[in-house]
Amino acid sequence: MIFLTRRATFSASHYYWNEDWSAEKNAEVFGRCANRHGHGHNYTLEVTVAGEPDPVTGFVVDLKWLKDVMEREVLEAYDHRHLNLEVPEFAKLIPTTENIAIAVWKRLEPAVTGVGGARLSRVRIYETPEIFAEYRGGQ
Amino acid sequence: MIFLTRRATFSASHYYWNEDWSAEKNAEVFGRCANRHGHGHNYTLEVTVAGEPDPVTGFVVDLKWLKDVMEREVLEAYDHRHLNLEVPEFAKLIPTTENIAIAVWKRLEPAVTGVGGARLSRVRIYETPEIFAEYRGGQ
Amino acid sequence: MIFLTRRATFSASHYYWNEDWSAEKNAEVFGRCANRHGHGHNYTLEVTVAGEPDPVTGFVVDLKWLKDVMEREVLEAYDHRHLNLEVPEFAKLIPTTENIAIAVWKRLEPAVTGVGGARLSRVRIYETPEIFAEYRGGQ
Amino acid sequence: MIFLTRRATFSASHYYWNEDWSAEKNAEVFGRCANRHGHGHNYTLEVTVAGEPDPVTGFVVDLKWLKDVMEREVLEAYDHRHLNLEVPEFAKLIPTTENIAIAVWKRLEPAVTGVGGARLSRVRIYETPEIFAEYRGGQ
Amino acid sequence: MIFLTRRATFSASHYYWNEDWSAEKNAEVFGRCANRHGHGHNYTLEVTVAGEPDPVTGFVVDLKWLKDVMEREVLEAYDHRHLNLEVPEFAKLIPTTENIAIAVWKRLEPAVTGVGGARLSRVRIYETPEIFAEYRGGQ
Amino acid sequence: MIFLTRRATFSASHYYWNEDWSAEKNAEVFGRCANRHGHGHNYTLEVTVAGEPDPVTGFVVDLKWLKDVMEREVLEAYDHRHLNLEVPEFAKLIPTTENIAIAVWKRLEPAVTGVGGARLSRVRIYETPEIFAEYRGGQ
Numbered sequence: 087m088i089f090l091t092r093r094a095t096f097s098a099s100h101y102y103w104n105e106d107w108s109a110e111k112n113a114e115v116f117g118r119c120a121n122r123h124g125h126g127h128n129y130t131l132e133v134t135v136a137g138e139p140d141p142v143t144g145f146v147v148d149l150k151w152l153k154d155v156m157e158r159e160v161l162e163a164y165d166h167r168h169l170n171l172e173v174p175e176f177a178k179l180i181p182t183t184e185n186i187a188i189a190v191w192k193r194l195e196p197a198v199t200g201v202g203g204a205r206l207s208r209v210r211i212y213e214t215p216e217i218f219a220e221y222r223g224g225q
Numbered sequence: 226m227i228f229l230t231r232r233a234t235f236s237a238s239h240y241y242w243n244e245d246w247s248a249e250k251n252a253e254v255f256g257r258c259a260n261r262h263g264h265g266h267n268y269t270l271e272v273t274v275a276g277e278p279d280p281v282t283g284f285v286v287d288l289k290w291l292k293d294v295m296e297r298e299v300l301e302a303y304d305h306r307h308l309n310l311e312v313p314e315f316a317k318l319i320p321t322t323e324n325i326a327i328a329v330w331k332r333l334e335p336a337v338t339g340v341g342g343a344r345l346s347r348v349r350i351y352e353t354p355e356i357f358a359e360y361r362g363g364q
Numbered sequence: 365m366i367f368l369t370r371r372a373t374f375s376a377s378h379y380y381w382n383e384d385w386s387a388e389k390n391a392e393v394f395g396r397c398a399n400r401h402g403h404g405h406n407y408t409l410e411v412t413v414a415g416e417p418d419p420v421t422g423f424v425v426d427l428k429w430l431k432d433v434m435e436r437e438v439l440e441a442y443d444h445r446h447l448n449l450e451v452p453e454f455a456k457l458i459p460t461t462e463n464i465a466i467a468v469w470k471r472l473e474p475a476v477t478g479v480g481g482a483r484l485s486r487v488r489i490y491e492t493p494e495i496f497a498e499y500r501g502g503q
Numbered sequence: 504m505i506f507l508t509r510r511a512t513f514s515a516s517h518y519y520w521n522e523d524w525s526a527e528k529n530a531e532v533f534g535r536c537a538n539r540h541g542h543g544h545n546y547t548l549e550v551t552v553a554g555e556p557d558p559v560t561g562f563v564v565d566l567k568w569l570k571d572v573m574e575r576e577v578l579e580a581y582d583h584r585h586l587n588l589e590v591p592e593f594a595k596l597i598p599t600t601e602n603i604a605i606a607v608w609k610r611l612e613p614a615v616t617g618v619g620g621a622r623l624s625r626v627r628i629y630e631t632p633e634i635f636a637e638y639r640g641g642q
Numbered sequence: 643m644i645f646l647t648r649r650a651t652f653s654a655s656h657y658y659w660n661e662d663w664s665a666e667k668n669a670e671v672f673g674r675c676a677n678r679h680g681h682g683h684n685y686t687l688e689v690t691v692a693g694e695p696d697p698v699t700g701f702v703v704d705l706k707w708l709k710d711v712m713e714r715e716v717l718e719a720y721d722h723r724h725l726n727l728e729v730p731e732f733a734k735l736i737p738t739t740e741n742i743a744i745a746v747w748k749r750l751e752p753a754v755t756g757v758g759g760a761r762l763s764r765v766r767i768y769e770t771p772e773i774f775a776e777y778r779g780g781q
Numbered sequence: 782m783i784f785l786t787r788r789a790t791f792s793a794s795h796y797y798w799n800e801d802w803s804a805e806k807n808a809e810v811f812g813r814c815a816n817r818h819g820h821g822h823n824y825t826l827e828v829t830v831a832g833e834p835d836p837v838t839g840f841v842v843d844l845k846w847l848k849d850v851m852e853r854e855v856l857e858a859y860d861h862r863h864l865n866l867e868v869p870e871f872a873k874l875i876p877t878t879e880n881i882a883i884a885v886w887k888r889l890e891p892a893v894t895g896v897g898g899a900r901l902s903r904v905r906i907y908e909t910p911e912i913f914a915e916y917r918g919g920q
Contacts, residue, residue, distance in 0.1 A: 088601045089637040095353070099238040099265040099307075104420060115421060117428065123307035126238040126265005128353050142521060143532060144599035149634060150534065168238075168262035182422035184366045214236070214267050217427060220367040227879045228915040243698060254699060256706065281799060282810060283877035288912060289812065321700035323644045356705060359645040375909070377794040377821040377863075382559060393560060395567065401863035404794040404821005406909050446794075446818035460561035462505045492790070492823050495566060498506040512770070516655040516682040516724075540724035543655040543682005545770050585655075585679035631653070631684050660837060671838060673845065738839035740783045773844060776784040 089207055090146040091134040094156050096165035099124040100181040103170070124168055129186070130212040131160065133194060137204030147204050159193045183213045187221040195223070228346055229285040230273040233295050235304035238263040239320040242309070263307055268325070269351040270299065272333060276343030286343045298332045322358040326350045330360050367485055368424040369412040372434050374443035377402040378459040381448070402446055407464070408490040409438065411472060415482030425482050437471045461491045465499040473501070506624055507563040508551040511573050513582035516541040517598040520587070541585055546603070547629040548577065550611060554621030564621050576610045600636040604628045608638050645763055646702040647690040650712050652721035655680040656737040659726070680724055685742070686768040687716065689750060693760030703760050715749045739775040743767045747777050784902055785841040786829040789851050791860035794819040795876040798865070819863055824881070825907040826855065828889060832899030842899045854888045878908045882916040890918070 101124045102116035112120040119125070133156055137146040163173055169181040175189045191209045198206040212218040240263045241255035251259040258264070272295055276285040302312055308320040314328045330348045337345040351357040379402045380394035390398040397403070411434055415424040441451055447459040453467045469487045476484040490496040518541045519533035529537040536542070550573055554563040580590055586598040592606045608626045615623040629635040657680045658672035668676040675681070689712055693702040719729055725737040731745045747765045754762040768774040796819045797811035807815040814820070828851055832841040858868055864876040870884045886904045893901040907913040 087639070088604060089639075090601060091635050091637070093633040097264050097266050097353070099263045102422070106420075115426075118305035121305055121307075121311075123310045124238045124263055124265065125236050125305040125307065126263070126267075127236050128267045139599065139601040139605070142523075144519070144597035144602045146601050146636075148532075166257035166260055166264040168260075168264065171262045172260075180422035182417065184368060184417040184424050185422045187366060188417070214234070216371040218369050219424075220369070222365070222367075226917070227882060228917075229879060230913050230915070232911040241700070245698075254704075278877065278879040278883070281801075283797070283875035283880045285879050285914075287810075319700035321695065323646060323695040323702050324700045326644060327695070355649040357647050358702075359647070361643070361645075373909070375820050375822050377819045380561070384559075393565075396861035399861055399863075399867075401866045402794045402819055402821065403792050403861040403863065404819070404823075405792050406821075406823045444813035444816055444820040446816075446820065449818045450816075458561035460556065462507060462556040462563050463561045465505060466556070492792070494510040496508050497563075498508070500504070500506075514681050514683050514770070516680045535722035538722055538724075538728075540727045541655045541680055541682065542653050542722040542724065543680065543684075544653050545684045583674035583677055583681040585677075585681065588679045589677075631651070658839070662837075671843075736839035738834065740785060740834040740841050741839045743783060744834070772788040774786050775841075776786070778782070778784075 087136055088139055088146050089134050089136050090149070091132055091208075092149055092152050092156065094131050094133075094153070094161060095128055096131065096161050097126060097128050098164050098167050098169050099126040100169040100176070101125065102180050102182065104180065105178075124170070127213050129164075131156065131190060132208075132210040132212075133190075133206070134208035134210075135198055135204045136207035137202065140202060145202075147198075147202055151201075155194065155197050159197055160190055163193075183211050183217060183219040187211045187219040191221050191223060226275055227278055227285050228273050228275050229288070230271055230347075231288055231291050231295065233270050233272075233292070233300060234267055235270065235300050236265060236267050237303050237306050237308050238265040239308040239315070240264065241319050241321065243319065244317075263309070266352050268303075270295065270329060271347075271349040271351075272329075272345070273347035273349075274337055274343045275346035276341065279341060284341075286337075286341055290340075294333065294336045298336050299329055302332075322350050322352045322356060326358040326360040330362060334362070365414055366417055366424050367412050367414050368427070369410055369486075370427055370430050370434065372409050372411075372431070372439060373406055374409065374439050375404060375406050376442050376445050376447050377404040378447040378454070379403065380458050380460065382458065383456075402448070405491050407442075409434065409468060410486075410488040410490075411468075411484070412486035412488075413476055413482045414485035415480065418480060423480075425476075425480055429479075433472065433475050437475050438468055441471075461489055461495060461497040465489045465497040469499050469501060504553055505556055505563050506551050506553050507566070508549055508625075509566055509569050509573065511548050511550075511570070511578060512545055513548065513578050514543060514545050515581050515584050515586050516543040517586040517593075518542065519597050519599065521597065522595075541587070544630050546581075548573065548607060549625075549627040549629075550607075550623070551625035551627075552615055552621045553624035554619065557619060562619070564615075564619055568618075569615075572611065572614045576614050577607055580610075600628050600630045600634060604636040604638040608640060612640070643692055644695055644702050645690050645692050646705070647688055647764075648705055648708050648712065650687050650689075650709070650717060651684055652687065652717050653682060653684050654720050654723050654725050655682040656725040656732070657681065658736050658738065660736065661734075680726070683769050685720075687712065687746060688764075688766040688768075689746075689762070690764035690766075691754055691760045692763035693758065696758060701758075703754075703758055707757075708754075711750065711753045715753055716746055719749075739767055739769045739773060743775040743777040747779060751779070782831055783834055783841050784829050784831050785844070786827055786903075787844055787847050787851065789826050789828075789848070789856060790823055791826065791856050792821060792823050793859050793862050793864050794821040795864040795871070796820065797875050797877065799875065800873075819865070822908050824859075826851065826885060827903075827905040827907075828885075828901070829903035829905075830893055830899045831902035832897065835897060840897075842893075842897055846896075850889065850892045854892050855885055858888075878906050878912060878914040882906045882914040886916050886918060
């Protein structure tokens with residue numbers, strides 16, 4: 087079994103805000119992240135697929151195909167967007183690094199499963215070089 | 226003469242929009258950056274001061290002091306902010322990497338000039354690891 | 365289950381020395397690291413906690429809280445210190461990257477266990493960008 | 504159990520070509536990588552060994568020894584070489600990142616197994632900072 | 643004056659060989675780089691243009707345009723190529739990092755000069771993260 | 782004119798202490814850096830030489846030679862050493878990043894001047910990725 091990973095980056099805005107809370111409570115819990123004007127990050131996305139290398143090509147999956155899947159399923163919706171205001175899954179869900187990792191998994195999993203016998207193994211999101219979240223599916 | 230540099234990072238939102246243009250013209254020139262919801266980046270700021278090391282301390286300037294100046298003059302205003310909507314100098318000026326570099330210079334120069342004989346030598350802003358702008362003052 | 369990671373850095377001195385050995389034996393086994401004057405590194409610490417995102421905040425744990433825990437439990441004791449001479453657990457134990465990873469785990473585990481249902485999952489220490497050790501507890 | 508990792512880099516040429524296919528088929532599947540003149544990369548190799556720190560030295564394995572093993576078993580054969588033309592295992596096997604990870608494992612495993620009770624745990628190869636493959640043996 | 647920089651990467655093969663020398667002399671001077679099968683690198687190209695930000699757009703030059711110029715003038719010819727065998731300027735000229743920096747300047751200078759009042763200011767080529775060459779034109 | 786740069790790293794200990802001051806004054810000015818047990822860093826050294834590429838080799842200087850010079854003149858004295866206690870120039874001079882940059886210049890300049898027509902152009906020292914000092918000689 088080989089674990090093959092491809093990275094991509096996207097730039098997006100977000101804020102942290104719980105609609106059920108007062109402004110004071112939001113500021114207390116989320117600090118500067120509660121600023122409703124939004125702030126932003128250069129996110130790095132790492133997608134790992136697991137499988138056996140095809141004996142004919144030497145590929146677990148074609149990395150050009152994987153790049154296209156990542157762009158079509160994730161970057162087109164997230165890059166240069168305001169996550170809270172423009173991405174459906176974050177209309178109510180707070181776009182923390184943790185929730186973004188799960189949301190990316192849900193976007194990629196149907197497109198990757200079963201292609202050439204490979205499976206989605208891991209999604210990692212870096213919000214900054216100091217902070218990242220990883221999701222490995224409902225295992 | 227020694228050139229001493231300190232880095233800091235901040236996360237902010239922005240968009241590119243010229244009020245004198247139609248939405249079509251803005252979209253044509255600025256592409257995805259014209260999205261009025263904003264998008265964001267982890268900016269890296271590099272500030273360089275030039276001077277002679279003090280023979281008593283070995284410092285051109287105290288790096289702790291420089292960090293405090295950068296935080297007070299720049300990060301407090303820019304970090305976790307929407308540059309167009311919350312930072313006065315970008316109310317009309319488009320916050321391109323080029324213009325941010327000049328704006329940071331203007332914020333830092335009065336605070337740095339003449340401290341221990343040093344002078345502000347260079348401001349560099351990375352919007353992403355692939356794009357950066359550098360300003361060396363009106364020399 | 366989400367794996368959420370935060371990085372921090374600290375600068376410290378250390379040397380490798382086994383009191384039961386002669387100076388010759390120490391030099392033979394540990395090479396330049398046996399220099400009793402000490403040498404130092406910029407260590408990078410990566411701490412991973414595992415858990416479910418809280419449905420109200422979207423957090424596995426509050427990253428600001430995690431940063432404070434890392435500073436209080438580890439950085440305050442290790443940063444700008446000589447590990448052999450000033451950190452109790454290395455009075456006899458040689459501060460190799462391996463042993464530092466285990467020591468950091470022991471410092472963090474009581475403070476992290478059970479907070480919001482999360483658990484300490486992994487501690488990774490980079491001595492340089494080329495060398496790192498990882499400990500996942502007594503599993 | 505500690506997982507101890509050491510990185511090294513090597514520069515090599517390769518191309519992707521399946522002898523059983525026409526030139527057109529190779530170009531269609533492998534794109535620019537099918538160029539028979541070859542192209543190259545700075546590969547980064549990460550080797551992880553797992554074991555308990557020796558109570559006398561604090562080492563899982565001696566990192567100097569591990570570096571020597573990596574140089575003798577891998578870098579001597581791969582660095583500044585054309586993988587397809589000069590490395591025996593790639594005479595027929597296409598040197599994709601996936602296949603390189605497996606080939607490095609096969610080269611290192613006999614030299615690492617059983618040394619000080621440690622075992623080879625993971626081999627990771629970065630072809631670029633954006634693409635890497637990981638092999639953990641036939642587990 | 644603002645100095646605006648954009649990075650790009652390309653992967654290429656090369657070798658060092660002086661046709662006027664014996665194989666022994668080539669091996670003596672160029673070491674492992676004299677291997678005629680070639681070896682390769684992930685090169686990083688940094689292109690800096692200098693100018694004043696346009697008051698209407700805030701741009702020294704449009705970074706999308708600069709990216710296109712770099713791809714058309716340099717990457718199309720160099721990426722996934724063998725520099726000695728496929729790039730005209732290196733048919734006789736040895737593709738050292740130094741000579742690549744000058745060759746890239748010659749490719750970019752006519753396309754950049756005078757665009758929006760900007761000028762090509764600096765070309766930097768990284769052969770590895772440890773080695774780079776910089777050319778600033780015939781100043 | 783080409784500017785050719787090579788990087789190297791070394792790990793060393795140091796502290797900041799002015800013998801003419803009281804312990805209180807040292808602590809007040811130098812903070813945690815005044816700890817006499819010392820602390821340490823992974824320093825990155827960047828050495829730039831300027832010259833014309835030799836038409837026969839394509840080299841400004843032979844990078845293998847430059848590496849040897851850096852190792853012989855600097856790393857042998859600084860790596861895995863306590864700068865204050867073991868390096869002559871820091872017996873009295875405080876080893877700040879600024880002073881290390883000047884000291885490295887003085888060590889390298891005689892060995893580099895005039896070799897193949899090149900000259901030492903710049904020495905840059907990173908104490909951490911966030912802090913660096915640059916010296917360009919007495920120009």
